[in-house]
Amino acid sequence: MKFIKDYLFPRLVQYLLVVFCGITAVFFIPRIAGQDPVLEMIAQIQVQGGSLDPTAVESLMKSLEELYGLKGSLFEQYITMWKRVFTLDFGPSLFQFPTPVSDLLRIYLPWTMGLFITSTLLSWILGNLLGGISGYFSQKRWSKVLDAIIMVIRPIPHYVFGILLLILFAYVWPLFPVGGLVLGRRTAFNLDFVLRVLHYSFLPALTLVILGGASWFQQMKLLVQNVKREDFIQYAQAGGVKERLIISRYVLPNAMLPQITQLTLALGQVFSGVLIVEMVFSYPGMGLLLYRGVTRGDYNLVMGITTLSILTIATAVLVLDLIYPLLDPRIRHR
Amino acid sequence: MQCKRLVLTFMVLGLVLVVSFSALAQLPPEIPREETLIVDQLTGRVGTPSNFNLWAGWRWQDRGIQQLLLEPLWTVDYATGEIIPGLAAELPIYNEDFTQMTINLRQGVYWSDDVPLTADDVVFTIDLHTRIAGLPYHGPMAEFVEKTEKIDDYTVVVTLKTPSSRFHTHFLDRWGCLRIMPKHIFEKAEDPLTFEFNPPVACGPYILYDYDPAGFWTLWERREDWERTPTGMLFGEPQPKYVLFQAFESEEGRILAQLRHELDMAQHTLEGLRVVLDRSDTARGWRKEWPWVVNIDPCITGILFNTMVEPYNLREVRWALVLAIDIVDYMAVAFDLMAPVSSLHLPPVPAYKEAFFVPTEEWLQEFELDMGNGEKFKPYDSEIPQKIAEAAKERGFPVPEDPVLIQELFGMGWWKYAPDVAEKLLEKNGFTRGEDGKWRLPDGSLWKISIVSDPSPVHHHFRNATAAAEQWRKFGIDATVNATEAFNSLVLNGEFSVASQWPAAEPWGAGVDLSRTFDPWHSRLLTPIGQTVALGPGGGARWCDPRLDEIIEKMEAIDPFAEIETTRLLGIEGLKVLVEEMPTIPTYGYCGPVAWDEYYWTNYPGAENPYTQPYQHWPNLKYMLPFLQPKESH
Numbered sequence: 001m002k003f004i005k006d007y008l009f010p011r012l013v014q015y016l017l018v019v020f021c022g023i024t025a026v027f028f029i030p031r032i033a034g035q036d037p038v039l040e041m042i043a044q045i046q047v048q049g050g051s052l053d054p055t056a057v058e059s060l061m062k063s064l065e066e067l068y069g070l071k072g073s074l075f076e077q078y079i080t081m082w083k084r085v086f087t088l089d090f091g092p093s094l095f096q097f098p099t100p101v102s103d104l105l106r107i108y109l110p111w112t113m114g115l116f117i118t119s120t121l122l123s124w125i126l127g128n129l130l131g132g133i134s135g136y137f138s139q140k141r142w143s144k145v146l147d148a149i150i151m152v153i154r155p156i157p158h159y160v161f162g163i164l165l166l167i168l169f170a171y172v173w174p175l176f177p178v179g180g181l182v183l184g185r186r187t188a189f190n191l192d193f194v195l196r197v198l199h200y201s202f203l204p205a206l207t208l209v210i211l212g213g214a215s216w217f218q219q220m221k222l223l224v225q226n227v228k229r230e231d232f233i234q235y236a237q238a239g240g241v242k243e244r245l246i247i248s249r250y251v252l253p254n255a256m257l258p259q260i261t262q263l264t265l266a267l268g269q270v271f272s273g274v275l276i277v278e279m280v281f282s283y284p285g286m287g288l289l290l291y292r293g294v295t296r297g298d299y300n301l302v303m304g305i306t307t308l309s310i311l312t313i314a315t316a317v318l319v320l321d322l323i324y325p326l327l328d329p330r331i332r333h334r
Numbered sequence: 335m336q337c338k339r340l341v342l343t344f345m346v347l348g349l350v351l352v353v354s355f356s357a358l359a360q361l362p363p364e365i366p367r368e369e370t371l372i373v374d375q376l377t378g379r380v381g382t383p384s385n386f387n388l389w390a391g392w393r394w395q396d397r398g399i400q401q402l403l404l405e406p407l408w409t410v411d412y413a414t415g416e417i418i419p420g421l422a423a424e425l426p427i428y429n430e431d432f433t434q435m436t437i438n439l440r441q442g443v444y445w446s447d448d449v450p451l452t453a454d455d456v457v458f459t460i461d462l463h464t465r466i467a468g469l470p471y472h473g474p475m476a477e478f479v480e481k482t483e484k485i486d487d488y489t490v491v492v493t494l495k496t497p498s499s500r501f502h503t504h505f506l507d508r509w510g511c512l513r514i515m516p517k518h519i520f521e522k523a524e525d526p527l528t529f530e531f532n533p534p535v536a537c538g539p540y541i542l543y544d545y546d547p548a549g550f551w552t553l554w555e556r557r558e559d560w561e562r563t564p565t566g567m568l569f570g571e572p573q574p575k576y577v578l579f580q581a582f583e584s585e586e587g588r589i590l591a592q593l594r595h596e597l598d599m600a601q602h603t604l605e606g607l608r609v610v611l612d613r614s615d616t617a618r619g620w621r622k623e624w625p626w627v628v629n630i631d632p633c634i635t636g637i638l639f640n641t642m643v644e645p646y647n648l649r650e651v652r653w654a655l656v657l658a659i660d661i662v663d664y665m666a667v668a669f670d671l672m673a674p675v676s677s678l679h680l681p682p683v684p685a686y687k688e689a690f691f692v693p694t695e696e697w698l699q700e701f702e703l704d705m706g707n708g709e710k711f712k713p714y715d716s717e718i719p720q721k722i723a724e725a726a727k728e729r730g731f732p733v734p735e736d737p738v739l740i741q742e743l744f745g746m747g748w749w750k751y752a753p754d755v756a757e758k759l760l761e762k763n764g765f766t767r768g769e770d771g772k773w774r775l776p777d778g779s780l781w782k783i784s785i786v787s788d789p790s791p792v793h794h795h796f797r798n799a800t801a802a803a804e805q806w807r808k809f810g811i812d813a814t815v816n817a818t819e820a821f822n823s824l825v826l827n828g829e830f831s832v833a834s835q836w837p838a839a840e841p842w843g844a845g846v847d848l849s850r851t852f853d854p855w856h857s858r859l860l861t862p863i864g865q866t867v868a869l870g871p872g873g874g875a876r877w878c879d880p881r882l883d884e885i886i887e888k889m890e891a892i893d894p895f896a897e898i899e900t901t902r903l904l905g906i907e908g909l910k911v912l913v914e915e916m917p918t919i920p921t922y923g924y925c926g927p928v929a930w931d932e933y934y935w936t937n938y939p940g941a942e943n944p945y946t947q948p949y950q951h952w953p954n955l956k957y958m959l960p961f962l963q964p965k966e967s968h
Contacts, residue, residue: 034820036827042866043822044392057868063468067527096381097391098528107547163586171590177360178594179550179580179587279583284379284548288583292381295819 008322015318022310026303027081031074035297037094038064068094069300081303090304095296101304104289109271112285115201116270119208124263126209127216132252134217135224147221154214162207162280169203176203179282204281208274216259223255230254257328264320268313271305360596361578365543365553368934368964371574374588374600376951379581380549386542387531389463389515391470397552397579401955402540405564406507407437407456407514411954412632412843413939413947415685417506418957420564421451421514421537423488425895426502432494432893435501439488444562445516446536453484458517460492468527471512474504499893500849507953508632508843538956539565539572552579565956572959574935592617595933599950603792604670607927616933620926620948621941624732625672625743628948633924634681635794636837637785637802641877641917642863643831645763645775652916653703654759657713658809659802660751662721665922668801669794671726673922674745675718679838679851679872679912681923682745689846689902690909691746697910698747703755706762711755719744745922753809773810782812786824786833789817794924799834801921825874828863836871837918847894848905849886855879855917856886877917882908937963 038061065071069080069091084090090101134143153161170178177200227233228251236246275287286305293301361367380394386403388395405420417425421443427436443451460482463475478501480493494501504512516535523529534542540554554577560566580597582588585606591597592610602610607626610617619626637655639646646652665671674682677698680690698714705711722744726733734740757767764776773781783806787799799815806813815834824830841851853859854873857880867873885908894901928948930938939946939958946961947954 034818034823034829036820036823039823039826039866041392043826057473057866059467060470060473061866067468093381099382099385111548166586166590171593174594178590178596179582179584280586282379282550282581282583282587284550288379297819297823 011318011321015314018314019310022314023081023085023307024078026306026310027078030294030297030299030302033297037068037297037299038070040095040297041097067097068092084303085307090307091300093293093298093301095292095298095301101300104301105286105304105308108284108286108289111283112274112287113270114197115204115208115277115283115285116274117267119205120212120263120266122205123209123212124216124259124266127213128220128252128256128259130213131217131220132224132247132255135221135255136228136247136251138221138225150214150217153210154218156211158207158211158274158276159280161211162204162277165203165207166280176200201283204274204277204283207277207280219262220255220259223258224251227251227255260327261320264316265313268316269309271309271312365576365578369575370578371576371935371959371962372578372580372596372598373950373955374597375552375579375581376601376949379583380545380552383545383547383549383552384532385530386534387526387529389469389471389513390527390529394549395510396951397545398540398542398554398577399534400507400509400513400953401538401950402554402577403534403536403538403542404513405443405538405956406511406953407505408502408507409953409957410506410508410632410843411947411957412508412683412685413630413944415683415844417844418568418954420507420568428499428893432497432499432501432891434494435492436485437490437492437505439490440564440567441488442562442567443537443564444559445518446541446557446559447516447518449516449518449535450487451514451516451537452487453490454487455514455517456490457482457484458521459512459515462515462520462526463512466526471504475512497890499890500847503842503850506842508840509952537563539563539959540577540956543576550581554578565960569957569960572956573962573964574959577959592929592931595931598931598933598935599938600929601949601951602927602929604672604927605792607929610929614931617929617931618938618940619930620928625925626927627672628926628928629674629743629923630681630683630944630947631924631926632681632683632840632843633836634676634679634838634840634920634922635798635924636834636921637798637919638825638833638835638837638872638874639877639918640828640831640833640863641875642828645765645781646831648763649915650703650759650763651765652919653713654756655806656749656916656919657752657756657759658811659749659805659919660808661718661748661921662725662751664801664805665722666725666729667804668797669922669925671722671729671731671744673925674743675722675748675922676745676920677714677748677913678909679918679920680841680848680909683843683923684742685844686841687741687746690848690906694906694909695746698913701913703759705755705758709758711752713749713752713755714747715750716747718748719746748921756809767810771810772812780812782814783832784814784816784830786821786830787815787817788821788834789819791817795821795834798921802834802919826866828861828865828867828874828876833874835874837875837920838872838912840871845894846898846902846905847889848901848908849889849894852882852886852889852908855882857883872918875917877915879911879915881911885911932965934965935962936965937961 041064042057042060070077092098093101093104096104134146137143166178170176233246233250236250271286274285275291277283278285278288290305293305361370375397377394377396380397382393385393386399387393388399393399407420407422409418409420411418419425421440423438423440437456439453445451460475460479463469463471464479466472478494478496478498480495483491485491519535520526536557539560540556543553543555545552556572556575557563560571565572585603588597588600588602589606589609592600593614607619611619611626620628639652641647661675665673665675676682678690678694680686682691699716701714702710702712719740723733723740760773766774768774775781785799785803788795790796796817803813803815825833825835838851839854841848855878857878859868859873860876860878861867867876885904889901889904892900926949939948946958
């Protein structure tokens with residue numbers, strides 16, 4: 001009971017407050033940015049040569065406002081927005097009208113999840129494993145060489161690294177495609193299609209795994225070097241505990257805790273996608289979708305993606321807070 | 335030992351993976367690359383991949399819908415200066431008082447589902463648009479059409495509520511128009527606004543083969559009965575059996591695809607074009623030699639003033655800003671000296687040079703500005719192209735010596751760089767220069783210009799904005815560029831002072847009718863700041879002039895097809911008014927950095943043989959395809 005009153009309840013209130021403020025901010029920010037989706041559409045029609053007199057423009061604007069669900073005062077739109085949040089129906093995308101936002105999420109989310117979750121987990125495992133071992137054996141020659149390589153790779157921007165891989169493996173040695181998601185073939189669950197998706201996703205994934213892994217590696221190495229200096233490790237070493245056991249039972253589990261927190265937060269960002277990598281490899285992910293929504297003043301699309309993103313990250317943090325005692329025996333809910 | 339075995343296993347697996355990947359062909363086996371034309375999609379990834387109903391709004395029509403699937407009644411070809419009748423058998427016929435327009439349809443055209451295309455389709459399309467308010471072409475149809483009658487299967491008469499000699503332009507395709515709907519499909523649609531038109535039926539030479547649900551590609555297949563389409567009847571069999579439209583999210587991807595011969599036609603940035611031409615043995619530009627780029631585009635780029643905002647309401651201030659520009663320097667910054675300048679509010683394309691630029695040359699040379707105190711100044715400089723050529727030579731570019739070619743590359747002439755005259759004009763209007771060399775407005779405050787622009791650094795709007803800001807800063811004005819995503823909204827609502835946008839609406843691109851350029855400036859369309867401007871490019875200047883009103887009204891009262899010379903002379907008069915008033919500054923003609931790969935296909939419409947317009951995103955691509963030739967070695 002005390003746990004609920006003193007810990008769970010305040011955390012739940014905090015959670016709801018974060019979600020409320022985040023979604024409210026997302027509602028207002030695009031509307032004060034000065035970009036009007038209705039005017040964007042009018043500009044598009046005018047550039048195409050559509051000839052409209054002032055009355056026709058007014059009438060078209062009214063029709064578009066109605067179609068886009070932008071009728072009414074700002075407050076009325078705000079209330080409508082909350083209704084949409086509760087039903088998870090964000091209406092049509094304005095820039096990709098009349099496609100519903102939910103359809104776009106359905107199409108793009110699996111692609112992002114496939115690439116983002118796989119590469120995040122892979123880079124996390126590899127980075128932490130190598131970083132942990134390298135940190136423990138930091139005086140060894142191979143560890144120093146590995147550290148130097150990682151130090152060179154780590155600061156390279158995703159865009160530059162992606163282009164580098166693209167030039168090397170899609171042009172100099174043309175093993176991978178430069179874009180064109182499974183060109184000329186519809187989605188199908190057969191070996192050919194799966195192979196092609198792997199083929200197409202390989203370079204974007206490699207970019208994320210190498211750069212992400214390098215980052216995890218450096219963090220883990222530092223953590224392990226700190227943990228290694230702790231009394232209990234030195235006591236274990238002095239006590240003749242086998243090195244493999246010291247690493248796997250004492251060093252890594254202790255150094256892993258902050259990494260687990262960061263992994264949870266990183267996975268929560270799945271809805272934001274990996275914009276730069278998606279752009280370089282023409283990959284159909286959430287990052288590109290959100291970017292297009294922001295640049296075209298697509299309120300509904302931005303709202304849909306960011307709401308889900310806020311909900312996911314806030315929930316992930318809440319769940320992590322609640323299960324932390326399971327991961328770290330030093331922490332207990334009292 | 336165990337570790338070594340593990341490493342070996344991984345290496346073998348990796349090798350197998352690499353070998354299997356390298357064996358994967360780009361296209362499915364049933365789509366032979368040598369029979370497929372692959373083109374870059376200008377507007378990027380399709381946001382509505384399953385939706386082909388372009389009548390209901392923006393549906394990424396350049397994914398092949400306008401180029402391959404649909405044929406309009408008429409199409410503009412700005413390369414030849416002609417109007418091509420497509421579904422129509424001939425140009426529109428107006429009655430004497432322009433209250434009726436007759437459309438004679440081409441006989442023998444069929445939709446791809448074997449239904450003949452007849453007057454019923456035309457009547458249905460116009461009727462539907464007069465009734466449904468959400469359709470983008472509802473405005474003009476509801477405004478003008480009183481009734482649409484089918485005279486026989488191939489003749490339609492549209493009766494207009496008010497006389498209009500330009501009603502046909504709503505059906506004239508120049509990257510957009512009201513196209514004819516298949517009645518037998520749309521009459522069954524519950525709501526034409528939400529109807530997806532998928533699978534679409536074609537009256538053009540290709541049908542949909544497949545598309546990417548994520549919008550990165552659309553694949554089209556040539557109709558077996560291509561000869562029952564206007565393209566087939568007019569120009570013969572389109573050569574590629576398949577046409578694939580592919581979107582790239584990065585310039586680098588587009589470049590690499592073209593270098594790998596996986597992209598036949600693309601529009602790059604200027605820098606991208608240079609890389610492709612430098613690295614590929616089979617790629618070419620529109621012009622085979624420097625400056626390579628398409629310079630016959632029917633768009634004019636430049637600077638837009640909001641003439642409802644002080645001090646841009648003053649003609650002499652606008653002119654002072656023109657004379658503060660050193661156009662040679664400007665062109666070097668804006669487009670590396672590779673585009674033709676234009677002193678008129680028209681793109682300097684060959685047909686317009688002959689009809690408008692050459693006939694106004696003498697007037698331009700005699701045109702004077704009043705500097706005050708009885709002083710006059712002739713601002714026109716016909717030597718500008720030569721000066722740009724000299725500057726280009728200094729940069730090491732292979733500039734031709736032939737004066738005709740120099741005019742073709744760099745335009746006819748522009749305005750003198752005369753900061754002293756600009757200074758006098760400003761002082762005449764109460765402006766002062768402070769001790770710091772910066773200009774002050776008549777009220778004594780610092781003159782700041784924030785040029786609103788498209789945020790893309792490769793867009794001509796941004797290039798113009800950067801060049802203009804630099805010139806005006808040099809002159810002593812605190813000028814900056816405000817590159818913002820809200821660019822369109824700000825310009826349409828008049829919430830800007832100076833913008834870099836099309837300084838005039840593109841003319842039709844064929845014939846000598848400049849109504850499309852002048853119309854946005856008729857006083858009846860003038861709207862106050864805060865209210866959306868009715869007609870786009872040019873209209874954002876919120877400017878009008880009684881002389882131009884009169885010219886527009888005279889143009890409305892004549893048949894542009896029957897009274898060609900009168901139409902042309904009225905065009906010249908209108909252009910003179912625009913020069914005198916300078917509501918916007920035209921700088922240079924839009925240039926397209928197009929690259930074509932001749933690895934699989936040849937005979938593109940380059941500068942040496944411009945049989946049609948050169949872009950893959952224009953509707954006229956269908957009229958280019960019968961002329962492409964497959965490379966024999968493939």
